[in-house]
Structure formats: C-alpha cells, structure tokens
Amino acid sequence: MLFDAHTHLNFEELTKEERLNLASEIEASDLDYIIDVGDCVESSRQALEDADKYDWCYAAVGIHPDHASVYTDADIEEIRKLAAHPKAMAIGEIGLDFYYGKDDQVEQQELFRKQIRLANELKMPIMIHSRDANQLTMDILVEEGAFSEERKSWFPKRPGPYPDDARVQMHCYSGSAEMAEEYIKMGATISLGGPxxxxxxxKAVEVFQHLPVEYVMSETDAPFMAPEPLRGRPNKPYYVEHVVRKMAELKGLSYEEMASILTANAKRFFNIK
Ligand SMILES: [Zn+2]
Structure with a gap:
C-alpha cells in the first residue's frame, strides 16, 4: 500500500547481510514499492542488482553532485548503458548541492546539465537533488529543456489542474511553497520525506498544504533523515509510513486513502503498471 519514491537500499555502507535483512523487513511491512536511487556508477549498478532480485524494487541511475569533482565522461556513458535496463525507471539522483560542495560548483553544473541532456535523449523521468541552490537548479532545468513542450509530449497527461507532466521529481524538496507551485505548473512533481x-x-508542511495532492510523492531518502518518532536513527524505507500518516493528518484524509493516492501518483510517475 506504501510507496517509497526515493531511497537507497543500494547504500554502500550496508553489508550484503544487512541489505538482505532490510529486504526481508520491507517484505514483512506495508511497503509495496521502492525506487532504489544510485548516486554514482557503482551504487547505480547495485540498485539494478536489487531491482533484478526483488519484484517490489525499481531503480534510478545517475551521478550525485557530490561526485562532481571526480566523475569522468566514461562514467556518464556507463550510466547511459545502465539506463537501458528494463527496471531503470529514471535518471537520478542528479542536481546541485552547495551545502557540502563549495569548491566544485562549476563542475556540479556541468555534471547536472550533461545528465539532464542524457535523460532527454533517453526520454526518461529525472530525479533532482537540490540543496542551497534553489533558483539555479530551476534555471538549469528550464535551460536544458527539462520542462520543454517536447518532453511533456512524451508522457501521458496527469489528473488535476496541472495536467502537463514533464516527469521531474523534486526529491526531498526544501524550497518555498510558491516555488513548489511554480514547479508543478511547469510539470514537476514534489517529493517529501522525513522533514x-x-x-x-x-516549511515542508507549508509546501505540502499548498499543493494539490496529485502532485506529491512520499519518500524516505533512507538511510538518511529518519522521520519522527524515529529521528536520529538510521532511516529505513518502510518508515515512509510515518511520512504518509503525517500527510493524511494534514489533509484530513485516512491513512489508507493517503497511502493509496501517493502510491498511485508514484506508479504513474515511474510508469509502473
Ligand atoms: Zn537520495
């Protein structure tokens, strides 16, 4: 019944056994689907390995801005190959992180642009990481055609007042409610987790309350940012339950109703039948 639309089962610090145990816990939980997101070539490969192994696991492949000073163009070519896998549903996570990355901002922008172009070439959804770079992230997305009419023509219309869907996920969105609204008008989807x-x-509450629920996804970003009441521990994909319960409470819907809306939104976005 639940969907974790951005998580890292592939996380490099998990041992093989820990990953197996986590998968069994997921299978025993209410969680029906996860998108296992890569942040470099190695973790993208692991995400696809997880997706091959588990029916409920789908992957995203991409290079995170943290790797902007070390990636090579051969890595991007490798991501292109990995993206051909039938369970690679998106290019991501890609974007800008000016919180940690202070010295490689030029390289980050180059890496980001190259991967938006790759997603456009492959006609695939995109998953965006943006930290302390809200306006520049939006400017680059627009400049590189992430919200172009052509891109929107590749994907079916979605329900609600903003039917154009450019399939751009703003993962763990941390900007303003006004900017979130601007994004969904352009065809993006806002993904919210622990915060x-x-x-x-x-801020996250304000964003959520401001948006029609059709344009929201639930996520954990596990193992980071565990939701209350588990804050401070390593996060797990099925803790998305706490995010969904909070969203249900905020919109005055039952937990089951909210879970089914969010799952439908993410299945549509990632083209999962
Ligand atoms: Zn992430």
Whole structure:
C-alpha cells in the first residue's frame, strides 16, 4: 500500500547481510514499492542488482553532485548503458548541492546539465537533488529543456489542474511553497520525506498544504533523515509510513486513502503498471 519514491537500499555502507535483512523487513511491512536511487556508477549498478532480485524494487541511475569533482565522461556513458535496463525507471539522483560542495560548483553544473541532456535523449523521468541552490537548479532545468513542450509530449497527461507532466521529481524538496507551485505548473512533481514530520519542519508542511495532492510523492531518502518518532536513527524505507500518516493528518484524509493516492501518483510517475 506504501510507496517509497526515493531511497537507497543500494547504500554502500550496508553489508550484503544487512541489505538482505532490510529486504526481508520491507517484505514483512506495508511497503509495496521502492525506487532504489544510485548516486554514482557503482551504487547505480547495485540498485539494478536489487531491482533484478526483488519484484517490489525499481531503480534510478545517475551521478550525485557530490561526485562532481571526480566523475569522468566514461562514467556518464556507463550510466547511459545502465539506463537501458528494463527496471531503470529514471535518471537520478542528479542536481546541485552547495551545502557540502563549495569548491566544485562549476563542475556540479556541468555534471547536472550533461545528465539532464542524457535523460532527454533517453526520454526518461529525472530525479533532482537540490540543496542551497534553489533558483539555479530551476534555471538549469528550464535551460536544458527539462520542462520543454517536447518532453511533456512524451508522457501521458496527469489528473488535476496541472495536467502537463514533464516527469521531474523534486526529491526531498526544501524550497518555498510558491516555488513548489511554480514547479508543478511547469510539470514537476514534489517529493517529501522525513522533514514533514519534524518539529522544525514547518516549511515542508507549508509546501505540502499548498499543493494539490496529485502532485506529491512520499519518500524516505533512507538511510538518511529518519522521520519522527524515529529521528536520529538510521532511516529505513518502510518508515515512509510515518511520512504518509503525517500527510493524511494534514489533509484530513485516512491513512489508507493517503497511502493509496501517493502510491498511485508514484506508479504513474515511474510508469509502473
Ligand atoms: Zn537520495
């Protein structure tokens, strides 16, 4: 019944056994689907290995801005090959991180642009990581055609007041409610995780309350950012339940109703039948 639309079962610090145990816990939980997101060639490969192994696991392949100073063009070619896998549903996570990356901002922008172009070439959904770079992220997405009429023509219309779908996921969105609205008008989908449950998570709550629920996805970004009441521990994909419960409460819907809406949104976005 639940969908974790951005998570890292592939996380490099998990041992083989820990990953197996986590998969069994997922199978025993309410979680029906995850998108296992790569952040470099190696982790993207692991994500596809996970997807091959588990029916409920789908992958995204891409190079995170953290690797901007070390990636090579051969790595991008490798991502292109991995993206041909039938369970590679998106290019990601890609984007800008100016919180940690202060010295490689030029390289980050280059890497980001190259991968938007790759997603356009392959006509695939995109998963965006953006930290301390809100406006520049939007500018680059627009400049590289992530919201072009052509891109929108590749994907079926979606329900609600903003039917154009460019299949751009704003993962763990941390910008303003106004910018979120601008994004969904352009054809993006806003993905929210743990911060919506935090005591200081007012901004994420505002964003969620401002948007029609058709344009929202639930995620964990596990093993990072565990939701309340588990904050501070390593996060797990099935903890997405706490994110969904909070969203249900905020919109005055039952947990089951909210879970089924969010699952339908993510299945549509990632083209999962
Ligand atoms: Zn992530």
């Amino acid at each position: 919506i449950t935090f005591k200081n998570g007012k």
